[in-house]
Amino acid sequence: MQPRLDYFNAAPQLMQAMLKLEQAVANSGLERSLIELVKTRASQINGCAFCIDMHTRDARRHGETEERLYLLNAWHEAPHYTDRERAALGWTEALTLVAETHAPDAAYAALLPHFSTEEIVKLSLLIATINAWNRLAIGFRAAPPAPKAG
Numbered sequence: 001m002q003p004r005l006d007y008f009n010a011a012p013q014l015m016q017a018m019l020k021l022e023q024a025v026a027n028s029g030l031e032r033s034l035i036e037l038v039k040t041r042a043s044q045i046n047g048c049a050f051c052i053d054m055h056t057r058d059a060r061r062h063g064e065t066e067e068r069l070y071l072l073n074a075w076h077e078a079p080h081y082t083d084r085e086r087a088a089l090g091w092t093e094a095l096t097l098v099a100e101t102h103a104p105d106a107a108y109a110a111l112l113p114h115f116s117t118e119e120i121v122k123l124s125l126l127i128a129t130i131n132a133w134n135r136l137a138i139g140f141r142a143a144p145p146a147p148k149a150g
Contacts, residue, residue: 004140018132025129028122032062034088037072037081038123039130041089042096044073048134053144055130084114088123095127 008015026035036059043051056069071078075089087110094107101107111120136142 001141001143003142007136007140018129021125021129022133025122025126028126030119030122030126033059033064034085035126036062036064037068037085038088038092038126040069041072041075041092042127042130043134045093045096046131046134046138048137050137050142050144051130051134087111087114091120091123092127095124096131 036055039055040052040059043055059069060066068078068080071080072089075081075086081089090107090110094101094103111123115123
């Protein structure tokens with residue numbers, strides 16, 4: 001697959017703004033492990049190979065286990081995630097698939113015991129940001145690095 005264009009070079013000022021939002025979300029106070037789970041799950045839903053590769057690597061670098069990453073696509077059935085993570089993953093699915101789900105009340109209600117209203121906004125911006133990155137990477141055909149020979 002050939003990249004269509006280099007979006008960082010095509011619109012550097014807007015991409016710098018996007019990077020500032022990304023940095024603000026990363027420094028928002030949400031747990032690093034939660035951030036990487038949300039980014040990976042949204043990227044799985046969207047089918048973004050570039051972002052799945054990046055965020056599973058980042059998650060492992062920050063201490064995430066292989067087992068939890070392997071099971072993320074089936075988190076509903078796997079007992080490996082905390083109630084807070086489950087609420088965040090449910091909200092991730094609801095907002096990533098918003099045209100289908102319309103962000104159901106049940107998904108929002110599941111957040112309330114585990115997140116403050118400020119954290120819900122932070123989480124929602126995290127989800128919005130990774131969905132924007134997915135659309136850029138997929139739309140312009142960003143590909144993960146080729147596997148190393150050996």
